[in-house]
Amino acid sequence: MRHILLIAAAVLATNVYAETPRDFLTRFEKEAGAPASAERGARFFTTKQGGEWSCASCHTEKPTQPGRHARTDKAITPLAPAANAERFTDAAKVDKWFRRNCNDTLNRVCSPQEKADVMAWLLALK
């Protein structure tokens, strides 16, 4: 019992300071109420979802590589955590950029399931 409490305290304490990419997968899966599918995430990421752009339009189909802004041509650092340790370590940033970029690609917010699937795929990339 004491061990469980210590682990819970440690997890809560780290959550206050910084998240890891895997924390977001856990969070989105929990919100979706279903397990994520990396395969579904790959398809979602690389194909247009009714809008002018897909995620890959800026982040490329290999997000371990640097991307390029589809409007301004500016360089974008890799999105996959394996290639960029800074990605998915700050909940405020993650929520902000999902909000903005989902609106640009889907003209709506992304569902927790869509976010969980994309996270699973990005985490699987090496």
Place this chain on the structure above:
Amino acid sequence: MNSETTAVRVWDLPTRVFHWSLVASFATAFITSESEKLRDIHVVAGYALAGLIAFRLLWGFVGGAHSRFADFLPAPGKLIDYLKSLLARRPQHYVGHNPAGAVAIFLLLAFGVIAAASGWATYNEIGGHFMEELHEVSSNGMMAVVAIHIAGVIVSSWLHGENLVLAMITGWKKMRSTTHENPAG
């Protein structure tokens, strides 16, 4: 009592063109702020806003009488007196900027300078997350002052029985002969 009115020239043409151009550029920048697709429009609107503010800072020293900063330097004592006079429904009358409007203008210019500079830095990838945050906070601060400014214009227009929006379009105000030409500062 003499209720004769005379027309007074208040806002010179450059000040009026500046005012409505700033409205247009800030509105455009604000509307396009959430979108990557409209990012280029947002950046152009930001440059326009920066250029307009640069002009206004210069015009504050060499422009028409009521457009000069010396005409409406913020003064806490006058601001409090003015706000009290509004609450008492006996508003003190100023031809140019009233003391509350004066504060709004300096806040708008300051927030505008910070928003444009931090926006430029963010776009050019200087200053990282801090500049991004500063850009959002200063832009939202500017929008908050705009909201207060619009509310103030409506309340003041109603209390003074004059159309302040029309004055910013035509440059003229109708003055009752009892009005003094005293500056806000």
